[in-house]
C-alpha cells in the first residue's frame with residue numbers, strides 16, 4: 261500500500277488547517293451558504309436529510325488495518341457507531357456534526373487519510389478492481405497508476421470548478437471489475453505487442469439521467485503520457501462542457517454532442533502542446549510508486565491446500581461460502597476472500613464500529629494488514645492462505661460477514677436512498693431488505709446463480725441501477741414512492757445499459773415482481789446459462805408478459 | 813477607491829472597468845481602461861491610438877483564442893467570474909501564460925473570493941479584484957494555503973515527482 265512521504269503528509273495536514281479555518285469562517289457568518297457549499301463538498305461534507313454526511317476517501321478502495329481502526333474510532337466517537345461503504349469504494353458517516361469535521365479530518369490525517377475531493381464538481385476518488393495485484397486474470401497491476409492519478413488530481417488547480425463531478429476508473433485485468441465503461445474516463449492498463457505498458461482510454465461513460473457507455477478515443481496511450489493526456493481531456497471538458505444545465509453538464513453529454521471522434525481530435529490537438537512537457541511521467545516516479553505495491557511475503561505452496569479441499573467436501577456450509585466468497589489468487593495456496601456486508605436486514609454496505617475493529621484484526625492476522633472496499637459495497641481480504649480459510653470462515657460467521665451470497669441476487673448494490681439522502685425519490689434500503697427476505701433460501705439462491713441486482717433511490721444512480729442485470733430505480737409518482745425495473749444491464753467489459761421493463765411498481769409489489777422475473781429465467785435457462793445470458797437470448801418480451809400478466 | 817491584490821500585496825485600483833455594452837463615446841484618452849472584448853474586436857484601431865493604459869476583459873464564455881494575436885497591446889487581461897464556481901477561466905489563464913506567453917497582468921474579476929485564490933494563482937493570475945464586500949487583506953492569507961503541490965502549473969512548471977527526484 262502507498263505510504264505517504266513528508267510531502268504527501270504535509271499537503272493533507274495543510275488541508276485540515278485550511279478546512280478548519282473555512283469552517284470557522286462559515287460558523288462566524290463570514291462565508292455564506294452558497295460560498296461554503298463547494299468548499300465543504302470538496303471535503304466530502306454534505307448536508308443530508310437529517311444531519312451532515314461526511315464521505316472519506318479510500319483511494320482506489322485500499323484501507324490498512326490501522327486506518328480501519330481509525331474509521332471505527334470515528335464511527336464511535338463522532339457518529340452513531342456505524343458507517344457505510346459506498347459504491348465509489350469510499351466510506352460515509354451519516355451523523356457527524358459540522359463543528360466536529362475539522363477534528364475528524366485531523367484524526368484521519370494521522371493515518372494518511374482524507375476526504376479531499378470526495379464530492380463536488382472536481383476529480384473524484386479513482387476506483388479500480390478490488391482484486392488488483394492478486395487476480396489470476398490480471399495483465400498489469402492498476403494500483404500504482406491509481407496512486408499516480410490520485411496525486412495528479414489532488415488539488416489540481418485548473419480543474420477544481422468543473423461543470424460537474426468527474427470520475428476515473430482503472431482496470432488492469434481481462435475481466436472489467438472496475439466498471440470502466442460507465443465512468444467519465446475509463447482506463448485499461450494494457451501491454452502492446454512489444455510488451456510496453458500503455459492505456460486504452462475511454463471517455464464519456466456514465467449513469468444518471470442519460471446512461472451511456474464510454475467510447476474509446478485512444479487505443480494505446482504510452483504510459484509516460486498518462487498525465488498530460490488526462491490534462492488535455494480535462495481541459496477540453498472544462499472549457500467546453502455545458503454549464504447552463506446541471507443535467508447536461510457531465511462529459512458524456514459533450515462527447516455525445518461532438519461525437520467521440522471529434523472530441524478525441526480536440527483532445528489530441530490540445531495534447532500536442534503539452535505532450536513531452538514536464539508533466540510527462542518518468543520511469544523513476546513510476547518505480548517509486550510501484551515499490552509500494554510489491555507482493556507481500558507469500559509463503560511457497562505447491563498448489564491448493566488439501567485440507568481446505570477436503571473440508572469443502574465434508575461441510576456444506578463451508579463449501580457454500582467457499583463457492584461464493586472465496587476467489588482465485590495468482591499465488592498457489594492463497595485465495596482472496598470477500599466479507600459480505602449484505603446479510604439480510606442490514607442496509608447494504610453498513611458496518612458497525614466493532615465490526616470495523618474486527619476486520620482490522622482479521623486483516624492483521626490473515627492478510628498482511630490490508631483491506632479492500634469493493635464497488636459492490638463489500639470488503640475483501642486479498643491474501644489469505646487456503647489453510648486459514650476454514651478458521652476464517654468460522655470467525656466471519658460469528659462476526660456476521662459470512663453470508664455466502666457474493667455475486668448472487670441478495671448481494672444487492674443499494675444507495676442510501678430516502679432513509680438518508682435528501683435527493684431521493686424513494687427509499688431503497690427497505691426494498692433491498694424485502695427482496696433479501698423473499699430469497700432467503702440458500703440453495704435456491706445458489707441455484708439462481710450469478711446476478712447483479714442494483715437499486716438507486718433516484719436518477720443520480722448512486723446504486724448503479726442501469727448496469728444491474730436487474731435494476732431498480734426509485735421514482736416519484738404524484739408524491740408516492742414507486743419503483744421502475746430494468747433488465748439486462750451489465751457493468752463488465754461489454755458494458756450495457758439495461759432496458760426498462762414497463763410501468764413502475766409500488767414497494768409492496770417489488771418482491772413478487774423479482775420472483776416473477778426470476779421465474780421466467782429459471783423456466784427458460786439452459787444448464788450453462790446465468791441470468792444475463794438467458795436474458796440476452798430470449799429478450800425482454802417473456803419477462804414483460806409474465807410480470808404484467810400476474811400484476812393485473 | 814477599490815483595492816485589489818497585486819503580486820501578493822493590497823494596492824489601490826487604478827484601472828477603470830468598462831461595462832460589457834460600452835462604446836467609444838466619451839472614452840477618456842488618458843485613463844487606464846479595461847475594455848470588454850467586443851469593444852476591442854470592433855475598435856482595436858481607435859483603442860490602440862489612445863494615450864492611456866489598455867487592458868481587455870473576457871467573460872467566462874469568451875475564449876482566449878480571440879485575442880491570442882493581440883496580446884502585445886494589453887497591459888492587463890481581466891478574466892471575469894460571473895459566479896466563482898464557473899471554472900473556465902482557470903484554463904484561460906493557463907493558456908494565456910503557458911501557450912501564448914502573455915507576460916502582463918492577469919486579473920481575476922467578478923465573484924472573486926479568497927478560497928479560490930490559491931488555485932487561481934497557480935494558473936497564472938497575479939491580480940485579484942476580490943469582491944468589494946470582502947477584505948482583501950484577509951484574502952491574502954489564502955494565497956498561503958498550501959506550501960507544496962503535486963502538479964505542474966503556471967507557477968511551478970515542475971511536478972512534485974520531478975522535484976522529489978531532484979532531491980534524491
Ligand code: SF4
Pocket residue numbers: 675676677678681682683684685716717718719720721722723
Ligand atoms: S441515487 Fe439518488 S437517492 Fe440514492 S444516494 Fe444517490 S442521490 Fe441519493
